[in-house]
Amino acid sequence: MSSKPSISERALAGLTGPGMAEAPARFVDEAPAYLEGLNAEQREAVLTTDGPVLMLAGAGTGKTRALTTRLAHLLFTGRARPSQILAVTFTNKAAREMKLRVGALIGDSVEGMRWLGTFHSIGALILRRHAELVGLKSTFTILDADDQARLAKQVIEVADLDEKRWTGRNLAMTIDSWKNRGLTPDKVPASEAWNFADGKGIELYAAYQQRLKMLNAADFGDLLVHNLTIFQQHPDVLADYQSRFRYMLVDEYQDTNVAQYLWLRLLAQKHKNICCVGDDDQSIYGWRGAEVENILRFEKDFPGAKVIRLEQNYRSTPSILAAASGLIHANKARLGKTLWTEQREGENVKIRGVWDGEEEARLIGDDIEAEQHKGRPLSDMAVLVRASYQMRAFEERFNTLGVPYRVVGGPRFYEREETRDALAYLKLIRSAEDDLSFERIVNKPRRGLGDKALTTLHTLARANGVTLIAASRLALETDDLHASARKSLAAFINSLDRWSRDARDMPPADIAELVLEESGYIDMWKTSKSAQADGKIDNLKELVQAASEFETLEAYLDHVALVSELSESAEGGQVWLMTLHAAKGLEFPVVFLPGWEEGIFPSQRSLDEKGAAALEEERRLAYVGITRAEESCRISFAANRQIYGRWQSAIPSRFIDELPEEVVDVISQPGLYGAAATNFAAHSSFDGAKLKEDAYYDNPGWRRARAASARPQTAAPLIDAKAQTVSVSAPGKSKFAIGARVFHQKFGYGKVVSAEGQKLTVNFDHSGPKKVIDTFLDAS
DNA sequence: GCGCAGCCCATTTTT
């Protein structure tokens, strides 16, 4: 990240100078240095500053570069001051990277970009300034998913519902989905009350919001929904922000939900300089409320919008791009892009069918070792799975091989039990209103204050309309509690008071350490026989360490509320293992994509729940997977697999069949397909059930696999055919008319019989009708 | 109030 001094100097000069509304002349006459190395579309994306812009950035097309340069350009040319730009991302990581890279261009003045951050962090910032408008105090706490579920559970308890049938987590999810759509309880359509608890859904939602208000708390969804309420009810506040944000930039626009969309629309109304960056083909969070629709109808929402497509890919080989493009072409709901690359060489995408999941893990392990022996660093390779339960097989294999690996995702640092406990102590010290935190740690470590004592306190609190801490003080004056419990509670409350006092003039790390020691919390784990205890103690130390980077306890806790990751220790020398979702935005030279079987990927459960739309989303997920690969992409499927301890057989994923044959090598295992039926019967745990051979073979994936094993593996690489890459998508028109004679590198001469966009069916003289993509053909 | 045995269930999860 080296910044070019000359540019930084210019930036600072420009930024500090008065009257910076006009662009300095030198930028008009000659292209500024920061545009160097950008391709034509990236440049356009940078220079089209005014009016709505949709930057459709395909995978690996240098999106971040275009986007950060655009920000720098706005600042350099004096179009906006750092504080007049709103730049939103979804993840803290993306925000951090953007800030870093803009900083490299413009220097220290990036610190003035106060409105660069995640939707939630900016929402929180705005909400703190106007909290009283929605009945909160500016010191409100932010609840995470776990708190949310616990609060929802309490609401269900109070409503006296069957808690087995209606869980807190379910209610929290229902409420979340309403919030994702920007709906406050009064706006939820009455018919949707039935989404939960036999018509009580909306009531419960309202009760939940009421509880939040009492706790002076907001959940993640509220950070945006409260913003919307404020904007709608207080036009003066909205107008203020509308004027302030002269330019807006939104990353990963395809992942926005309705609430975020409304928020953006409201804020963009005045200047209308909104630039949304995204890729409809990489929208994979529909199940969390993301609406691909938002990006698909951008041009309607913002009339006069300019759409700029970044299509030159700098990441992958032609075959990988062709495979990904061919696959995604099967989707209907998309804007359509044509990715291409200047790269010419590259191996085909490899597809391997194996007997079972164990073998799959073994072969991938072997491949990884082979690559390693060729000198490839382990961290250049990644195994990407659909769901985390698929990871275990690989972890086991890597462990036996002694291959170091690293799992991304999983329980996040700030969501772990011990971290949350420790934070609950700190939150309670900061704010005595935090009943959820009180409940969490009042008996951790054990203080003899269990369910019974807690119920007593709850009753007292409710009767007097006070917090649990206040109720505790009352209880100490009465004999509602057993003498032993009372004694213990008194000591606990005493400690809390003392820590609160100490907290006033101690740095956060010292308070954290003190509290963890004095409360006996650390000791609880030190004396624990649990196998995880050591890890937990380490985590607690890390937490104290993390706190030392903050000046105040408030600053630290606010940071923690919105950030789930501790800054990652970048260790090389490990294979990556993660879900496809977690891999979005990353890239690796070698990518393994196991488990491409019907039912697993696409996931049967998704399909059952949401049907065709889900299938498209699964396909986008597959697209994301393939496009992570720079040099080598290896897909595999297993005929049999143990899932939840039960053997199941599966047919290859339909996605395999959607990959263009030209760029794919199928590595079949001798005997697997030919003898499949008999083998299957012999090994099957199905009690001798005879397989219907026809049904077994009659699916495209197996047909292809079998065809491939029959065909000699000459593997004549189709470098010329795929050289200029590649595929094609949505309603484009083919350059070949129906009936035209064409030539294909692999299949020879033929005649076009039908066309669907750029996907043609060609009747080849020698091999009969096949579906091929326009770009693989030459006129004959 | 605590601990353990048996039971149930099982995606993806930016904040």
Next chain:
DNA sequence: TGGGCTGCGC
């Protein structure tokens, strides 16, 4: 198959 929760027995 294994992790998390509940309910029972102490």
